[in-house]
Amino acid sequence: MICKNCNKEIADGSRFCEFCGAPQDVAQPTSQTADQPVNQTGVASAQPQQNANNFNQTQGQFNQAQGQFNQTQFGGGGQFQQRQPMDPKVKRVIIAIVALIVAIGGFFYGYKKIHKEKIDITKYIKIQCEGYDGNGRATYDLDSDKFGKAILKGMGKSEKDMDKLLSKDEDKYEDLEKCIKDMDIDFDKDEDLSNGDEIKLKIKYNNDLISKYGIKFTGSEIKYKVKDLDEIKEIDPFENVTVTFSGTSPNCSATVKNDSKEDVLQYVYFKLDKSYGLQEGDEVTVSIDENEDYYIKQYGVKFTSTSKKFKVENVDKYVTSSDEIDAAFLGEMQKQVEDVINSYFAKNSEYIGINGALNYEGY
Numbered sequence: 001m002i003c004k005n006c007n008k009e010i011a012d013g014s015r016f017c018e019f020c021g022a023p024q025d026v027a028q029p030t031s032q033t034a035d036q037p038v039n040q041t042g043v044a045s046a047q048p049q050q051n052a053n054n055f056n057q058t059q060g061q062f063n064q065a066q067g068q069f070n071q072t073q074f075g076g077g078g079q080f081q082q083r084q085p086m087d088p089k090v091k092r093v094i095i096a097i098v099a100l101i102v103a104i105g106g107f108f109y110g111y112k113k114i115h116k117e118k119i120d121i122t123k124y125i126k127i128q129c130e131g132y133d134g135n136g137r138a139t140y141d142l143d144s145d146k147f148g149k150a151i152l153k154g155m156g157k158s159e160k161d162m163d164k165l166l167s168k169d170e171d172k173y174e175d176l177e178k179c180i181k182d183m184d185i186d187f188d189k190d191e192d193l194s195n196g197d198e199i200k201l202k203i204k205y206n207n208d209l210i211s212k213y214g215i216k217f218t219g220s221e222i223k224y225k226v227k228d229l230d231e232i233k234e235i236d237p238f239e240n241v242t243v244t245f246s247g248t249s250p251n252c253s254a255t256v257k258n259d260s261k262e263d264v265l266q267y268v269y270f271k272l273d274k275s276y277g278l279q280e281g282d283e284v285t286v287s288i289d290e291n292e293d294y295y296i297k298q299y300g301v302k303f304t305s306t307s308k309k310f311k312v313e314n315v316d317k318y319v320t321s322s323d324e325i326d327a328a329f330l331g332e333m334q335k336q337v338e339d340v341i342n343s344y345f346a347k348n349s350e351y352i353g354i355n356g357a358l359n360y361e362g363y
Contacts, residue, residue, distance in 0.1 A: 116215055124143045125142050130229075131229060135192055186202055195229050232302050233300055235304065249278070
């Protein structure tokens with residue numbers, strides 16, 4: 001049969017388990033009754049006697065198991081054994097180990113309380129220079145994405161955690177936001193730079209605002225040496241500029257024409273200081289109507305000059321004074337005038353009534 005408590009196999013008819021001592025459901029032996037079957041000799045069956053023997057056997061097994069249990073739990077004789085006192089050396093070792101564990105725990109708690117995770121801002125800033133040698137410009141770029149992740153890591157937070165925290169208690173992190181927003185980052189010099197110049201980017205922030213978050217910003221200055229700026233190219237803007245004069249002096253006019261092949265000069269506006277009422281010998285000034293610094297900074301081009309004078313010459317002109325006529329030319333004119341007048345009077349003498357020759361009197 002199987003014990004109903006420990007499920008171990010025990011002898012059939014056992015009232016108690018020989019292993020765990022649990023009582024078993026076994027029918028009790030009863031005295032012989034009138035209904036008890038008898039053998040052929042008329043004597044009652046010996047079955048009750050057999051059951052009694054089985055009971056006695058089982059009881060003995062139970063007592064044996066119980067004795068083994070007592071022996072195990074209480075030692076020989078069934079008496080409870082008194083615990084032996086701990087060795088003083090062992091006790092001292094245990095106390096020392098416990099004290100060490102407490103000390104280490106206190107150290108880490110205090111360290112966490114005092115220690116601030118350092119975040120070096122300079123690791124997330126990149127400086128670059130552009131432009132041309134002598135007119136370079138410095139700029140910087142803060143990698144806000146990596147900088148933000150470093151802040152979260154220093155606080156022991158993930159991006160997902162931070163989103164949840166901000167959605168629940170945004171005001172809790174307003175000092176962190178203010179510290180970052182009010183951060184002052186500026187160059188000591190950022191314009192008119194030349195190759196070889198050394199500049200500094202200075203960084204200011206308020207760590208008092210963020211100490212409660214367990215972080216601390218470090219890095220207050222970045223030194224940078226300017227390099228790789230292109231050389232400025234010098235060009236003569238008037239090399240292919242011409243001024244054309246037309247009309248008759250003193251009423252000539254002037255126009256400017258730009259035949260430059262330089263791309264930067266294709267759209268430059270050349271201005272004349274005077275365009276009309278010109279006479280031979282006058283000078284006009286052509287100038288560039290642009291900001292010269294603009295071309296230096298934007299195109300790396302420096303003009304050798306920004307204005308140029310042109311003289312009015314080789315134009316027709318009116319005579320305004322006899323002093324302007326030389327003697328030979330004046331003699332030819334006088335002869336032409338005399339010939340015209342004499343011819344006229346010769347043809348019309350009968351009507352005019354002039355007797356004698358005509359004499360030239362001058363002008």
